[in-house]
Amino acid sequence: MKNMKKLDYYVLDVFTDQRFKGNQLSVVYIEDELNLSQYHDISREFGYSETSFVSYSEKEGVFKVRSFTPAKFEVAGAGHNLLGAVCLALLKKWDIFKNQQGRPWVLIKDTPIPLKVTEESGLPYVAMKQRPSKIINKVPVNLLTEALGLKTTDFDLNGWDINIVQTEVPHLMVPVKDLGTLKNAVSNKPILKGLSEKFDFEGCYLFTVNGIENNYLAETRFFNPGIGIDEDPATGTAAGPLAGYLETLGYIKKNRDYKILQGKYIEHPSTISVNVANDGIWVSGSSAIVMEGQLYL
Numbered sequence: 001m002k003n004m005k006k007l008d009y010y011v012l013d014v015f016t017d018q019r020f021k022g023n024q025l026s027v028v029y030i031e032d033e034l035n036l037s038q039y040h041d042i043s044r045e046f047g048y049s050e051t052s053f054v055s056y057s058e059k060e061g062v063f064k065v066r067s068f069t070p071a072k073f074e075v076a077g078a079g080h081n082l083l084g085a086v087c088l089a090l091l092k093k094w095d096i097f098k099n100q101q102g103r104p105w106v107l108i109k110d111t112p113i114p115l116k117v118t119e120e121s122g123l124p125y126v127a128m129k130q131r132p133s134k135i136i137n138k139v140p141v142n143l144l145t146e147a148l149g150l151k152t153t154d155f156d157l158n159g160w161d162i163n164i165v166q167t168e169v170p171h172l173m174v175p176v177k178d179l180g181t182l183k184n185a186v187s188n189k190p191i192l193k194g195l196s197e198k199f200d201f202e203g204c205y206l207f208t209v210n211g212i213e214n215n216y217l218a219e220t221r222f223f224n225p226g227i228g229i230d231e232d233p234a235t236g237t238a239a240g241p242l243a244g245y246l247e248t249l250g251y252i253k254k255n256r257d258y259k260i261l262q263g264k265y266i267e268h269p270s271t272i273s274v275n276v277a278n279d280g281i282w283v284s285g286s287s288a289i290v291m292e293g294q295l296y297l
Contacts, residue, residue, distance in 0.1 A: 173207065
């Protein structure tokens with residue numbers, strides 16, 4: 001292995017403060033950009049829903065992140081892929097904000113993301129600012145029954161529509177009537193993938209607000225077969241749009257903190273905090289490092 005290039009890697013659980021909970025994320029530190037096939041190969045090798053590649057640009061004075069799924073899809077939104085990368089830098093005490101004035105920020109692909117950083121019980125808590133939400137389109141309920149293994153009546157929650165909502169990424173917000181319905185939903189991957197292509201959304205975010213405990217705003221599940229995610233334990237790029245959608249409906253208020261529970265049914269419960277501001281939506285949480293080592297190119 002004398003001539004092989006070594007890269008440091010880390011595995012974190014994201015949107016949690018405990019190991020073996022939350023959403024798993026692999027993070028690879030790179031000095032220079034890799035070629036596209038290397039990003040794809042490494043992401044496939046880890047096999048998590050996303051792998052983030054991070055570096056620090058002295059020239060630009062910014063921490064840079066690129067994220068890929070095992071299905072060769074580059075993710076550009078501010079979700080667990082970005083949160084885990086920033087939490088890693090803070091846990092490792094990398095001085096990624098040393099050349100910045102005012103509010104800290106990072107760069108994911110080509111998009112600057114403003115941050116707020118706090119600390120609780122020795123762990124960093126990072127809030128990522130998404131753009132204000134906007135409703136893109138509506139999807140008829142009859143098209144979702146076979147895609148999710150549910151009846152038409154299962155989607156009856158306060159008369160809310162099934163809408164595509166976007167902050168960073170367009171996702172389908174799917175209200176269901178109660179926790180039993182949420183648990184019983186089954187993703188029909190080919191049908192759901194076809195709907196996402198037809199209506200131009202990425203993932204399907206099922207949620208309910210009925211019967212919720214422990215001061216959560218909602219419980220959720222996320223399916224995104226189009227980019228190779230069967231079910232995601234935590235999806236910040238969907239939680240932001242959900243918060244914006246519920247605020248538009250008048251169900252929650254601006255400038256208040258709310259918690260969303262995701263991943264319970266695949267034994268990786270995650271807590272995603274959201275706050276709808278006038279100029280965007282803050283999505284926040286913490287992370288815990290589970291593994292670290294080196295990989296060889």
